[in-house]
Amino acid sequence: MKKLFSIFLLMVLALVIAACSSDSSSDGEDNTSDSNDTEEPTESEETTEGSDEEASGGTVEIFSWWTGAGEEDGLLALIDLFEQKHPGIAIDNAAVSGGAGTNAKAVLATRMQGDDPPSTFQVHGGAELNEGWVAADKMEPLNDFYEEQGLMDKFPQDLIDMVSKDGNIYSVPVNIHRGNVIFYNMQVFEENNIEVPTTMDEFFAVADKLQEAGITPLALGDKESWTSTQIFENILLGVLGTDDYQALFDGDIPFDDERVVEAAELFKKTLSYVNEDHASRNWQDASQLVGEGEAAMTNMGDWAKGYFSNDLDLATNEDFGYFPYPDTVGDFMVITDTFGLPKGVENPESVKEFLSVLGSVEGQDAFNPLKGSIPARVDADPEKYDQYGKDTMDDFNNGKLAASLAHGSAAAEGFVTKMNQAVNIFVTQLDVDNFIDTLKNASGEL
Numbered sequence: 010m011k012k013l014f015s016i017f018l019l020m021v022l023a024l025v026i027a028a029c030s031s032d033s034s035s036d037g038e039d040n041t042s043d044s045n046d047t048e049e050p051t052e053s054e055e056t057t058e059g060s061d062e063e064a065s066g067g068t069v070e071i072f073s074w075w076t077g078a079g080e081e082d083g084l085l086a087l088i089d090l091f092e093q094k095h096p097g098i099a100i101d102n103a104a105v106s107g108g109a110g111t112n113a114k115a116v117l118a119t120r121m122q123g124d125d126p127p128s129t130f131q132v133h134g135g136a137e138l139n140e141g142w143v144a145a146d147k148m149e150p151l152n153d154f155y156e157e158q159g160l161m162d163k164f165p166q167d168l169i170d171m172v173s174k175d176g177n178i179y180s181v182p183v184n185i186h187r188g189n190v191i192f193y194n195m196q197v198f199e200e201n202n203i204e205v206p207t208t209m210d211e212f213f214a215v216a217d218k219l220q221e222a223g224i225t226p227l228a229l230g231d232k233e234s235w236t237s238t239q240i241f242e243n244i245l246l247g248v249l250g251t252d253d254y255q256a257l258f259d260g261d262i263p264f265d266d267e268r269v270v271e272a273a274e275l276f277k278k279t280l281s282y283v284n285e286d287h288a289s290r291n292w293q294d295a296s297q298l299v300g301e302g303e304a305a306m307t308n309m310g311d312w313a314k315g316y317f318s319n320d321l322d323l324a325t326n327e328d329f330g331y332f333p334y335p336d337t338v339g340d341f342m343v344i345t346d347t348f349g350l351p352k353g354v355e356n357p358e359s360v361k362e363f364l365s366v367l368g369s370v371e372g373q374d375a376f377n378p379l380k381g382s383i384p385a386r387v388d389a390d391p392e393k394y395d396q397y398g399k400d401t402m403d404d405f406n407n408g409k410l411a412a413s414l415a416h417g418s419a420a421a422e423g424f425v426t427k428m429n430q431a432v433n434i435f436v437t438q439l440d441v442d443n444f445i446d447t448l449k450n451a452s453g454e455l
């Protein structure tokens with residue numbers, strides 16, 4: 010009995026010691042701290058006691074449009090990770106709902122104009138960042154931050170270029186999404202004996218077969234018109250190829266070029282295969298039609314992958330499959346979500362701590378497997394990603410890259426807005442001449 014009692018006492022003692030030591034070393038502060046946290050090595054230890062409120066304390070307000078199904082899981086995981094590492098810095102998740110930033114971008118513009126920037130905000134690399142907020146002198150350069158954090162060779166040069174202007178770097182990419190993907194219901198394809206189409210001709214043949222079988226070929230939810238713009242940009246990419254696709258948005262190819270007219274015709278034909286209620290659905294509602302087998306396919310950026318996996322609980326390559334938008338095999342429509350440091354924020358040091366976590370391997374591998382995107386970093390761990398992620402990493406590394414227009418990278422916001430308006434009208438009127446004229450007039454914005 011005595012012996013048993015002393016063993017028991019020893020165990021209690023061991024537990025008490027273990028608890029104390031994990032408290033004082035504040036394990037939330039991780040193994041990456043050796044390379045990253047040179048400035049405030051003691052912050053985490055002190056703040057776990059609730060006493061620290063110095064240079065990098067306060068609140069970081071993260072502004073994005075990642076709310077709800079298919080959108081927020083990655084962000085919440087990133088915030089969790091940040092809170093473990095920096096318990097002394099509060100996070101204010103100021104997300105405004107609406108796919109592709111439909112509402113968030115308007116709120117952001119008002120705040121930026123009123124000199125009330127969020128601590129950091131979601132912004133697409135490319136024109137949205139560079140021709141928008143950088144050109145308006147609203148962003149701090151992050152060159153020193155990149156150097157300090159050793160980030161210069163951690164992102165593909167193409168991405169660094171997308172977040173740079175005149176030799177300065179202005180934001181940190183958290184991910185790479187792909188826009189030219191079609192997700193499909195595997196059971197519907199199998200039951201109808203359908204092979205994955207690789208060209209637009211094959212796609213239309215497949216769509217006819219599905220329609221005859223009483224299945225909606227292509228699910229669309231264009232309550233917000235960017236989803237249709239996304240289809241059109243993929244068709245443009247297929248017809249023009251990556252170089253001329255960008256040349257169009259650089260103003261070097263006119264919108265009445267016969268290939269643009271051809272793309273508009275293909276777009277019109279594509280729209281004859283979509284669900285009738287497309288105007289009352291958003292992208293999640295449309296993806297759901299595919300999940301349930303009411304529709305066979307949908308074109309959506311691979312945030313839909315996050316939605317299929319996490320929200321609809323569907324299995325990759327069992328329930329849903331994926332293929333590049335027809336005629337764009339070998340091309341990769343890049344959408345990159347990035348975060349920067351606006352001028353005039355209250356806690357720039359704390360914001361940099363957030364950017365540091367977001368730009369770390371650990372941060373990217375917490376965020377991206379849930380978001381459906383691949384990591385922007387070249388040294389992230391592929392094993393954290395399922396087959397979709399692995400295939401997409403390969404396609405990115407071997408593909409020809411194009412910048413999405415619908416997601417703000419290929420041209421400045423003024424033109425994107427006009428394109429969305431033109432597409433919105435086209436989807437109901439299906440008048441190719443009028444569409445081309447409207448785009449030609451809008452190209453003044455380029």
Ligand code: GAL
Nearest residue numbers: 107108109110312344346416
């Ligand atoms: C994109 C954004 C993605 C995703 C999508 C749907 O613009 O880059 O991360 O959120 O909108 O809202």
